[in-house]
Amino acid sequence: MARVKNMTQGNPYSLIVSFAIPLMLGNICQQLYTVADTAIVGKFVGVEALAAVGAAGWPVWFIPGILQGLSQGMAVLPTQQFGAGDLRGMNRSNAMTLLICLASGVVLMGVGMLVSEPLMLLINTTPDLMPDALAYLRIMLCGTLPVTVYNVFACFLQAMGNGRTPLVSMFTASVVNIVLDLVFILVFDWGVPGAAWATVIAQVISCIPCVYVYIKLPASDFSAEVWKLDWKLIARLLRTGAPLGFLKLIIGIGGMIVQSVVNGFGMILVAGYTAATRLQGLLEIAATSFGFAMVTYTGQNLGAKKYDRIRQGTRAGSRMAVLIAVLIAVIMFIFGKPVLSLFVSGDPEIQDQVLQIAYECLCVMSASLFILYLLWVYRSILQGLGDTLTPLLSGIVEMIMRMGAVLLLPMAIGEKSVYFAEPAAWVGAAIVLMTVYYIHASKFPKTDEQS
Numbered sequence: 001m002a003r004v005k006n007m008t009q010g011n012p013y014s015l016i017v018s019f020a021i022p023l024m025l026g027n028i029c030q031q032l033y034t035v036a037d038t039a040i041v042g043k044f045v046g047v048e049a050l051a052a053v054g055a056a057g058w059p060v061w062f063i064p065g066i067l068q069g070l071s072q073g074m075a076v077l078p079t080q081q082f083g084a085g086d087l088r089g090m091n092r093s094n095a096m097t098l099l100i101c102l103a104s105g106v107v108l109m110g111v112g113m114l115v116s117e118p119l120m121l122l123i124n125t126t127p128d129l130m131p132d133a134l135a136y137l138r139i140m141l142c143g144t145l146p147v148t149v150y151n152v153f154a155c156f157l158q159a160m161g162n163g164r165t166p167l168v169s170m171f172t173a174s175v176v177n178i179v180l181d182l183v184f185i186l187v188f189d190w191g192v193p194g195a196a197w198a199t200v201i202a203q204v205i206s207c208i209p210c211v212y213v214y215i216k217l218p219a220s221d222f223s224a225e226v227w228k229l230d231w232k233l234i235a236r237l238l239r240t241g242a243p244l245g246f247l248k249l250i251i252g253i254g255g256m257i258v259q260s261v262v263n264g265f266g267m268i269l270v271a272g273y274t275a276a277t278r279l280q281g282l283l284e285i286a287a288t289s290f291g292f293a294m295v296t297y298t299g300q301n302l303g304a305k306k307y308d309r310i311r312q313g314t315r316a317g318s319r320m321a322v323l324i325a326v327l328i329a330v331i332m333f334i335f336g337k338p339v340l341s342l343f344v345s346g347d348p349e350i351q352d353q354v355l356q357i358a359y360e361c362l363c364v365m366s367a368s369l370f371i372l373y374l375l376w377v378y379r380s381i382l383q384g385l386g387d388t389l390t391p392l393l394s395g396i397v398e399m400i401m402r403m404g405a406v407l408l409l410p411m412a413i414g415e416k417s418v419y420f421a422e423p424a425a426w427v428g429a430a431i432v433l434m435t436v437y438y439i440h441a442s443k444f445p446k447t448d449e450q451s
């Protein structure tokens with residue numbers, strides 16, 4: 001089969017790396033959506049506009065995040081079916097996944113539009129930031145369905161070991177996004193709404209290569225038979241998809257509580273925190289890429305009943321993840337401030353204050369980055385094993401730790417407490433995920449198979 005990868009044979013290190021690299025490049029392109037918006041808005045519109053985009057950050061992530069979690073969770077079954085050679089079952093699962101995600105996307109987008117203003121008020125958005133923040137949120141919600149289609153078809157392709165096509169999709173869309181950002185903001189003077197419209201148009205474009213390539217794959221089947229509603233299969237898919245969708249919901253709730261605390265500290269802190277967290281999105285790209293690689297690797301090997309290879313892949317993935325996290329942290333300690341300066345313009349005194357806040361926040365997160373990387377590896381392995389309840393439990397712990405940091409630490413260290421919200425959440429979640437994985441691993445059947 002063209003453009004697919006069988007991960008049940010060969011060296012785990014090389015398989016995981018070769019699969020993760022295209023995903024990593026694709027995720028870099030995907031992160032350029034938000035980074036480009038933030039950098040261009042902050043540099044050419046101003047600090048207040050940067051703060052407005054940041055104030056809407058978690059609400060913008062919220063609904064697409066739920067749908068992404070849903071699609072990733074439901075991709076576990078077709079990944080295992082591909083590893084077991086059950087292509088008919090894989091195609092039936094993929095068809096039902098697409099129907100579920102599109103229906104959910106329509107509902108969530110409608111609800112998001114209705115509650116957007118109350119939601120922004122709930123997270124303590126100040127009156128000076130509200131118009132731009134609300135406009136940014138509502139326009140970004142228009143991209144819900146294109147994002148859903150991209151995520152679903154990217155999951156389909158990744159389940160079969162194809163990480164290259166999502167990379168091409170994201171690269172193309174990112175170039176379009178950056179060009180349109182510059183045109184809409186510098187030429188048309190649309191400000192914050194212009195950045196949002198640039199992203200939505202780019203999201204529409206990102207769908208096209210993934211859909212086209214998947215349809216053309218010999219392993220795919222779009223005949224009428226696979227589209228017949230199968231309620232038993234739908235229920236089975238939701239059992240693995242709903243917990244991860246709910247996980248994203250819980251993380252989003254915790255994030256919006258953090259955002260409400262950040263918003264309460266004023267525009268300068270919001271702008272600095274926004275610059276740091278946007279850069280954090282780029283820092284964790286390798287983690288998410290290794291995560292997707294581990295889902296596919298684990299799911300295929302579980303389907304093939306190759307348990308020794310799952311253990312070997314876990315060791316390989318975790319070692320590589322920690323090494324990369326340490327390397328990225330060192331780079332950020334040295335070059336973080338010059339990179340952050342790309343996000344900020346305006347009055348020199350305000351600019352210095354924003355940059356100092358952003359750099360302090362970035363250093364705290366960089367020092368803890370290896371924990372986030374381990375979190376992604378072990379969460380993804382559990383997803384590949386079909387355990388989506390433990391990631392949900394880890395999300396609850398993550399929310400509790402995140403909320404605890406921003407609600408309790410201000411009494412001791414003031415506004416700098418927001419720097420520690422993410423690392424605290426990562427520690428709590430990683431402990432849960434690693435503990436449960438090793439319980440699962442202790443129950444794997446013993447085999448003599450070598451890779």
